[in-house]
Amino acid sequence: MRFDVITLFPELFAPFLASGVTRRAYASGQVDVRLWNPRDYAEGNYRRVDDRPFGGGPGMVMLAEPLARCLAAIRAERAEDAPAPLVLFSPIGAPLNHAAVEHWSASTGAILLCGRYEGIDQRFIDMHVDLQISLGDFVLSGGEIAAMALLDAVARLQPGVLNDEGSHQLDSFNPALDGLLDCPHYTRPEEWQGQPVPPELLSGHHAQIERWRRDQRLALTARHRPDLIEAARGAGRLTPADEAALAKLR
Structure with a gap:
């Protein structure tokens, strides 16, 4: 282009x-x-x-x-x-x-x-x-x-530009995330100034990690951009597990 x-x-x-x-x-x-x-x-x-x-x-x-x-x-x-x-x-x-x-x-x-x-x-x-x-x-x-x-x-959306081909698929607002905000990210050390990494990310349990990330995305979006939650709900993108997570926030 x-x-x-x-x-x-x-x-x-x-x-x-x-x-x-x-x-x-x-x-x-x-x-x-x-x-x-x-x-x-x-x-x-x-x-x-x-x-x-x-x-x-x-x-x-x-x-x-x-x-x-x-x-x-x-x-x-x-x-x-x-x-x-x-x-x-x-x-x-x-x-x-x-x-x-x-x-x-x-x-x-x-x-x-x-x-x-x-x-x-x-x-x-x-x-x-x-x-x-x-x-x-x-x-x-x-x-x-x-x-x-x-x-x-x-x-950054062009093939080969980012180090990880699928990196941009996990960006905030991306349809792959149902238009939600992205979750928090952590790296080494496991504890920094008394603040530990969430244990879910250290569990090695893939499904548990993905559920934690999804719940964090829902929580952040509900707190900062509730309009995106309503858009995802209106488009039928929220699962019963998503709705349960949002209900806990309320």
């Missing part, structure tokens, strides 16, 4: 693309990331990419024309590839969740637009943006962090 990123700060992506386990996806080309600076498509000696907003007010607005030229160059280079939607990271977008990440991980990619300043000229958005995505109900200085979040989430 290929992701073209339109950003005024391509240098922010260099350490991101070369660090951590997901670097395998970028280095191998499984997730092909190409960076485009709209300043390269701006006119004049100053390569201006923003201007004051009509009607007054604070901040600056990204100009439509450099973005349009940059987008045209990307589409020309991608002419032989599958059509790619233009995605804008924006407060009005749908929140990014596991289902959306799974969708993108199985796609051929997209063009990711990272806004800056007060925003982007609405005429460019109306004419060219296909989809808007939000990371949550807060505002960032730009879309670069949101783009990295999407790229990282997509990259």
Whole structure:
């Protein structure tokens, strides 16, 4: 898959693309990331990419024309590839969740637009943006962090990227866990600062360990994200043993 990123700060992506386990996806080309600076498509000696907003007010607005030229160059280079939607990271977008990440991980990619300043000229958005995505109900200085979040989430789902092929199947929100939060994890030593590892994990009894993990997932989810419990219940994913565990919590 290929992701073209339109950003005024391509240098922010260099350490991101070369660090951590997901670097395998970028280095191998499984997730092909190409960076485009709209300043390269701006006119004049100053390569201006923003201007004051009509009607007054604070901040600056990204100009439509450099973005349009940059987008045209990307589409020309991608002419032989599958059509790619233009995605804008924006407060009005749908929140990014596991289902959306799974969708993108199985796609051929997209063009990711990272806004800056007060925003982007609405005429460019109306004419060219296909989809808007939000990371949550807060505002960032730009879309670069949101783009990295999407790229990282997509990259780790690609075959061979994680050390354990099935590792991501046990992630929070994954359908393999019925959309629940993941359970706590422990490692050596068996006791640390007076706190022991739960005995179930040391029992060597596979069924007992899995029941403990399931009960912990249910307890954590019920405490922190009860909406996910209701979603799992509504989808018929909770067993009688699950309901019994939840009843004990109540």
